[in-house]
Amino acid sequence: MNRTVESGKTLLVDGPASVVATSGRVEVFGFIVGNTSKVVIREGKRLPFVVEETATFDISLGEGANAEEVDGNTVPxxxxxxxxxxxxxxxxxxxxxxxxxxxxxxxxxxxxxxxxxxxxxxxxxxxxxxxxxxxxxxxxxxxxxxxxxxxxxxxxxxxxxxxxxxxxxxxxxxxxxxxxxxxxxxxxxxxxxxxxxxxxxxxxxxxxxxxxxxxxxxxxxxxxxxxxxxxxxxxxxxxxxxxxxxxxxxxxxxxxxxxxxxxxxxxxxxxxxYLRNAKVQSLPLSWLKIEENELIGLSKTRKNIKQARKIYELLGMKPLHFVELQDRICIVIGKRRGISAGNIKKVEEFMKKKVMVIWKGEEEGLLMGLHDAERKFLGIGVLHEIDYMRKIIKILTPVSEKISIVTIGRVKLDKNLKEIPAFAEENL
Ligand SMILES: Nc1ncnc2c1ncn2[C@@H]1O[C@H](COP(=O)(O)OP(=O)(O)O)[C@@H](O)[C@H]1O
Ligand SMILES: [Mg+2]
CATH class of the missing domain: 3.40.50.300 (P-loop containing nucleotide triphosphate hydrolases)
Incomplete structure (x- = not known):
């Protein structure tokens, strides 16, 4: 679609769209856009093309996009x-x-x-x-x-x-x-x-x-x-x-x-x-330093075997993962396993701390920051799975450098990279 806009006006374009100002003099936020360069406007964004000298535009509008002229310069x-x-x-x-x-x-x-x-x-x-x-x-x-x-x-x-x-x-x-x-x-x-x-x-x-x-x-x-x-x-x-x-x-x-x-x-x-071309990487938990880990207490190991045995006994089961954190006990159990409220209560009384139960799979989708050994930021990833038996973490990420430090975020993404509520937030 071609359109001529007179000098002194502004063309407001709502994305998704692309625009070439094929003639005239046009500025976008102080940038004099050339007569050949294509300006892309993302969905949800609006760009003002301020016309300094009468210009012609070649405009391609995507779904829901719009282009309208207004008088004057919209930059205050x-x-x-x-x-x-x-x-x-x-x-x-x-x-x-x-x-x-x-x-x-x-x-x-x-x-x-x-x-x-x-x-x-x-x-x-x-x-x-x-x-x-x-x-x-x-x-x-x-x-x-x-x-x-x-x-x-x-x-x-x-x-x-x-x-x-x-x-x-x-x-x-x-x-x-x-x-x-x-x-x-x-x-x-x-x-x-x-x-x-x-x-x-x-x-x-x-x-x-x-x-x-x-x-x-x-x-x-x-x-x-x-x-x-x-x-x-x-x-x-x-x-x-x-x-x-x-x-x-x-x-x-x-x-x-x-x-x-x-x-x-x-x-x-x-x-x-930032997750384009991501692949799943499997990394042994023991290779990694895990930060912001209060949610699952991943790299922490239990020291007190006697105490752990007592807890398994009270729970009536051996969970996949069990860790004592500063303010609570975190227990991870199999997807289809149940755990009785009474048994949880017993553990809470014994440990004098609140118990948080996580079903395996609930950790999936947590956003992560990935760093090298010097803590240089390498990119983001999404937690794909924790294999508690083999002590392996699987991370979906495009990062190809060696990952040494992992920071767990409090945002969770589904398979289509849409945000979903992060688990356990409301329990904390
Ligand atoms: N002068 C302007 N004329 C038209 N649209 C504008 C102008 N300034 C900003 N916008 C558009 O309004 C939207 C919100 O502005 P933005 O700079 O993203 O705000 P913020 O960063 O404060 O959230 C963006 O799509 C932006 O391109
Ligand atoms: Mg902004």
Whole structure:
């Protein structure tokens, strides 16, 4: 489909779609797209093609996609001012953090700043702290990349390195998220950037969120904090960030809000991307260091044989796996086995700890972060099976390097890489 759009207008395209601006001058988030390059818009995403000089577009729309013209430039003037302010900062390198609620335009704003900085030949890194809507690296990780060419979608960038957090929102892993951001920021600074842009997650409202963001700001010592607001949803956060340099920018009104489901399915595109060509690998549990293991206590072995015998006796069976954790006992039993509530109670009384029963197979689908012996992040995987008899773990992953350290996440995926509720969460 061909379409001509006059200068001074913006063509908004909702994906899945692809667009070539075959003539005229067109900008997408500060990137002057050439007359031959094809711009792909993923499902659930909207891109504004700002027409500087009357342009013709060759548009291919997928299912549910849409293209419409609006007057003016949908990129707010406050973004242009924010960029100028950033460029004028005198420190080297400059670190800028971007705060805003979900769907406020954080990713787009980062993209805009990056593209504009690249036009000034600056060396720019993007550090992506949005776990749930990761642009760089797999979902549930923090990732970074140095950007060498202008982009319309940060998702197209290859992560230089990532840090696996294992949850979709930092509210469940605050210190880990901070640790990841701080360590990757340090790594970026080691590669002498001119600018480091830090994107964050959309959890900004409520006391816990505000506290988390304050910790982030303090830990990551940014030279400027860009706060994207629709109305005044950041007011409580702005109050406590009083002593920091902040620039308030507007959330574009052309943004189309996404539902929680849409955000989840965008995230699932991330699992698909980072698990492409995955194969099942069988690894002896004894070769691995397993982290974040409170759920199943995998690599822990029981030391007290006498005690174990007593427990088997109370249970009236020998489970596949049994481990005493800090706050509870974890028992794994065969898929079709039953266990009586009375016997569980007996064990609980004997051990003075709560018993959690897991049926074999329930661990299947847990998302995992995979690392080498130096703890360098190699990629993600999905727990395929634990063979308790042979003490082998089977992981579905495209990683081909030697895996030494495995971090178990709290997200579970089904065979089609769709998120499903993780087991036992409600029992904890
Ligand atoms: N100025 C704009 N005009 C039209 N669409 C926009 C504009 N800014 C952002 N969008 C679109 O709105 C959606 C939400 O923006 P995004 O940057 O992903 O928000 P966040 O990162 O805060 O969740 C995206 O599909 C994005 O491309
Ligand atoms: Mg985003």
């Amino acid at each position: 003037p406050s973004w242009i001012r924010a960029y100028e302010e950033l460029l004028n900062l005198q420190t080297k390198p400059v670190t800028a953090m971007v705060l805003g609620t979900v769907d406020s335009g954080k990713t787009s704003f980062c993209t805009y700043l990056i593209n504009k900085l690249l036009r000034e030949k600056q060396k720019v890194a993007i550090l992506d702290g949005d776990l749930g809507q990761s642009d760089i690296g797999p979902p549930c990780t923090i990732g970074y990349a140095f950007v060498t060419k202008p982009v319309t979608d940060l998702f197209d960038l290859e992560a230089e390195n990532a840090f696996f957090v294992g949850v979709t929102s930092p509210s469940r892993a605050i210190s880990k998220a901070i640790e990841g951001l701080a360590s990757l920021k340090k790594e970026i600074l080691g590669n002498s950037p001119d600018f480091v842009i830090i994107n964050t997650d959309g959890w900004v409202e409520g006391e816990d969120a505000v506290n988390y963001k304050v910790q982030l700001v303090e830990e990551l010592s940014s030279d400027v904090i860009f706060c994207i607001q629709r109305e005044d949803e950041l007011a409580p956060l702005l109050n406590v960030l009083e002593r920091f340099k902040k620039v308030i920018v507007d959330s574009p009104s052309a943004i189309r809000q996404r539902s929680r489901e849409k955000r989840r399915s965008l995230r699932e595109l991330g699992y698909v991307k």
